[in-house]
Amino acid sequence: MTLTRKNGLLYLAILAGLIVLPSFISTKYYIHLSVLALIWVIVAQGQNLIQGFTGYVSIAQAGFMGIGAYGTALLGLNFGLPVWLTILSAPLITALFALVAGYPSLRVKGHYFAIVTLAFNMVIFIVLLNLTDLTNGEAGLMGIPKPGAGKDGAINFADRTTYYYFVLIAATGVTALTALIVNSRLGRVLVAIRQNETLVGAAGLAAWKYKLFAFVVSAMFAGFAGALYAHYQSFINPEIFTIAQSMDAVLAVILGGSGTITGPIIGAFAIVFLPEYLRFADSFRLVIYGLILILATIFMPRGIVGLASDALGLLKKRRAR
Amino acid sequence: MLELVQQITNGVAIGSVYVLIALGLTTVFGILGIAHFAHGSVSMFGGYLVYVLVASQGVSLWLAIPVALIVGMGVGGLIEFLAYRPVRNANHINAFIIALGLTMMVEGINLQLFGADQVVIPTGFDRVFEIAGVTIPETRLYVILAATVLVIAMTAFVEGTKTGQAIRAVAQNRDAAILMGVNVRSIPLIVFAMSTMLGVAAGVMVGSLFAIAPGVGEAMVVKGFAVLILGGLGSIPGAIIGGLVLGVTEALAAGFLSSAYKDVIAFVVMIVVLLFRPQGLLGGAK
Amino acid sequence: MKRRSTIGAGLAAAVLAASTSLAGAAEKDLVVGVSDALTGPAAVYGVPQARAVELAAEEVNAAGGIRLGEDTYKITVLSYDDKANPTEASNSVRKLIDRDGARFLLGFCCSGATGAVASFIQNEDAVMLVGNAAERSITTRGIDNLVRTRPPADYTGAAAGTFVASKGHKRVAVIGALETSFYAMYVDAFEREFVKGGGEIVTREAFGLKDRDMSPQLTKIRALEPDALLVVGYVEPAAFVYRQSVELGLDVPRYGFTSGSEEQFLRVASSEQMEGVWDLRPTELTLQSTGETGRAYHENFTARFGVQPSPSSPYAYDQLYALRDAILKAGTVEDAAAVAKALRELPVPKEAVMQYIPIDGRMFDGNGQAYTTNGAFQWQDGAWVFVQELPSVAEDYSRFLSSIDG
Secondary structure: OOHHHHHHHHHOOOOOOOOHHHHHOOOHHHHHHHHHHHHHHHHHHHHHHHHHHHHOOOOOHHHHHHHHHHHHHHEEEEEHHHHHHHHHHHHHHHHHHHHHHHHHOOOOOOHHHHHHHHHHHHHHHHHHHOHHHEEEEHHOOOOOOOOHHHHOOOOOOOOOOHHHHHHHHHHHOOOOOOHHHHOOOOHHHHHHHHHHHHHHOOOOOOOHHHHHHHHHHHHHHHHHHHHHHHHHHEEEOHHHHHHHHHHHOOOEEEEEHOOOOOOOHHHHHHHHHHHHHHHHHHHHHHHHHHHHOOOHHHOOOOOOOOOOHHHHHHHHHHHHH | OHHHHHHHHHHHHHHHHHHHHHHHHHHHHHHOOOOOOOOHHHHHHHHHHHHHHHHHHHOHHHHHHHHHHHHHHHHHHHHHHHHHHHOOOOOHHHHHHHHHHHHHHHHHHHHHHOOOEEEEOOOOOOOOEEOEEEEHHHHHHHHHHHHHHHHHHHHHHHHHHHHHHHHHEEEEEEEHHHHOOOOOHHHHHHHHHHHHHHHHHHHHHHHHHEEEOOOOHHHHHHHHHHHHHOOOOOHHHHHHHHHHHHHHHHHHHHHOOOOOOEEEEEEEEHHHHHHHOOOOOOOOOO | OHHHHHHHHHHHHHHHHHHHHOOOOEEEEEEEEEEEOOOOOOOHHHHHHHHHHHHHHHHHOOOOOOOOOOEEEEEEEEEEEEOOOOHHHHHHHHHHHOOOOOOOEOOOOEEEEHHHHHHOOOOOOOOOEEEEOHHHHHHHOOOOOOOEOOHHHHHHHHHHHHHHOOOOOOEEEEEEEEOHHHHHHHHHHHHHHHHHHOOOEEEEEEEOOOOOHHHEEEEEEEEHOOEEEEOOOOOHHHHHHHHHHHHHOOOOEEEEEEEHHHHHHHOOOHHHHOOOOEEEOOOOOOOOOOHHHHHHHHHHHHHOOOOOOOOOOHHHHHHHHHHHHHHHHHOOOOOEEEEEEHHHOOOOOOOOOOOOEEEEEEEEOOEEOEEEEEEEEEEEEEEEEEEEOOOOOEEEEHHHHHOOOO
16 A cells, blocks of 8 residues: 555545534534544554554454553552653553563464453453552542643643544544554565465564564554543543453444555544444344444455445546546 | 362363363364354353243253254354355455454344343252262252263264264365365354354353353353463364363462452463463474 | 433423413423433343333423423433443433533433543533442532432441341451442441451452352352351342352351342242341332332332332432422522532422431432431342341431542
8 A cells, every 4th residue: 555645635635524523513412422433543543553454353452442541540640740741651551561462462373362362351351440449440530630731721621622633633643653654664564464474474574573563553552542531531440441342443443444544534433423323223233233244344345445445446437438 | 178179179160161162162263263253152042042941931951952952053054154154265354353243243132132131041950969078069060961971972973973084184184175075065064063052052051050141152252262272272172171271270269369350360371371382281383 | 222202202292392382381391311221231220210210200290390480391301321331421421411401410320330420520511310329439529510319338338237246246258249349348338347346357259240150259258167248249140149158058147238139039049048148238119118109109110111110210210309309499490500509408309219318407418418228138938028227327427428538
């Protein structure tokens, strides 16, 4: 994948759309959902790096979000560090945990990696629940401060539209970083691992180092997203960071289009807004999600983005005729 | 000492359930290379089925169990045919994502059909045996015995029958098996039917020993995969030893270390095994 | 999830409002939001609460609604499913406030989801009434626009500690869902009172929400030879503790804090395995301990929904009557702060089902916390029997609660 001019234009159009979005929303509730969706964009970009580009499904993203969220909240609540500093430390803390988890997990290939990451997510959940002295268990942490100096500060982060732009900047940065990574030599090695890992080894490259890199970066994104979530909602408890949420990240990537830059953006908005429009079928939500996942994998392996570009290509062919 | 023996006895019962779950997973993985993550939820579907037959339809337990086992075989075959076969030749990650989708679907269907409350299969077994101070409830004893019988039956099937030979041939070398005239299209169906039947048996055991509720299937399949990692991927003896080791480890961890962290301890054991013996306790070096 | 009946009720109210406004009379619509677990494992608590609010709203509407001067307000209940999940709960409350214009929020069965909403409700122009969620910190943060009908778990735990000590036990083993903080608080308060009688807690064993095999923990407890067992946790795992304790021959008196119905226990354990077990909990709805209003509630709920009300569902039913009285007292439905203030000055509504102990004549104390009596129930021949009230001093606890910061 190269950064062509056409792609660049597409990204700019998406960004412009997201910048003007709040002025089209009259009910604040949808701004709230958009903030959550942007946070999920960050998670999904990370998930895409390991799942879409490298070809390893990680089911631990929510757990890493939890580490980032608790990391930033606890640093702030216990040491009184400024919010911007704790938010920036969250991905670093998460990276440490990801290194420890990733090293043994990446010794096994394919599916087993997924299972080990899933087990790791469970371990994170159990520890967050039981380490009550630090995490306050199921009751969670309340009163996590917003960035900035509150209502009297230069920027009022308690305002949802303001926070929206704050998260938009973060999501744009993360997306740009992802684009840089996948367009570099590193990105090409990751794709090569997905296509044929043995060949990468035969070419004299230590595939495990690249895999570990992708895994750790994806975890850092999740940790960063977790931190943004914690300061947005001001409340976290372990329930938010379970495997079900990690599965949402997998779904976002598949649905949007794995191995693309725009796919996770679309996928993240889909998983946050879809439940709103599936309310009528709420009790069948799991069945519908599962079915979407299966059908998308069989019939739409390149996700919504792939479908759209196929449709576009078809249209052009017609016009050319 | 009495406490230690009691704890091991406690662990063997749940360990037998893990063995059955892991056997189903390990055959599907070893022969077809699929990490069948939906196995736990499908197994619990079988358990629910027995519950409904016995508790609300008044069917005898001894009729309900075979019915569920046969339904399980059908469901297993259907899953292979409808969900996994279309992605047979695609990248293995696709099969895994299908497995995740299936898990959500089956969990959702279970929830719709059987509700969110926990269900316990009424067995009527409430005697408790006591041997030299060690107590063992009737149901647990039957679970251990039934698991032993199933393990022996499965081994006999794979080792001793023509179909079993064909399955092993496909596991070793698919192309060679085709050349030898093995019908490779039917093998995945048979493997899935067999493994799902074992899973349903485990589901019935969970439902009579403990309870079936949303999420139990997923928890079981994670334990099942932990057993596979412990015992070695695709290894039948590995699944048996690994299942018992995990069950007993959990009981000992809860009894002697920390009941809050018993699952963490089990996973730590798994990760340590991965670090030092990535091929599993019984897996040969590759 | 918007439940069909509420859509129906909403439509009916809208039609009614339209037709009456033509006639010149001012009949208005008052939106009351409910956020509760309507699906998932916590739905056993959430669904009965949502129904209880609906029932109370129908009763108030049938009795002519809420009259404020010229205007008559008919209540429309909008119920959303929060799955007891914090993110979902903040979503549904945001939606109720931002989109549906609800100012009064009821329901809230479960601590995690409630905590998430409590963390931002102070900045909203709304009033929040919490039900079954037992986590103490919900009412220690000085949130002016929040009240809770259920007493915190440790209020009951202290009473239970005194009671068990009075039975002459010295060595109690605890097994429970200790990862859930209000259960852990129950045990802490239990221990504080219990040790005053010279006893000790010999061990604290934990089990998780999904654990069903507690025999390893019980085997360990058996080896410690305690004189009594204390079981705290949700019904579903707790029932297994009672069954497995008998299977392991752990023959000591058993006390618990589980609030399960007979049916829930009998699904897991036989009546013989349950015989003699004590449940030490708030005196919630039981036919023996309740009065006239409780029996009427039980009957109406059963007739309306075809199932019996859960013991804890009146916490939500009473919310609506407290809200009605507060609106009448404040004389406004627009000014949420005035209604919140009125709530804290309110006597117990006469329709309330739970047996509240008023503090200085008021239903809610300065923290926004209500107190019920606590009771000792015992399993006798297949049913819970109310044996006695537990010694509980609500005033003292109220003072203690005020002393906690955050």
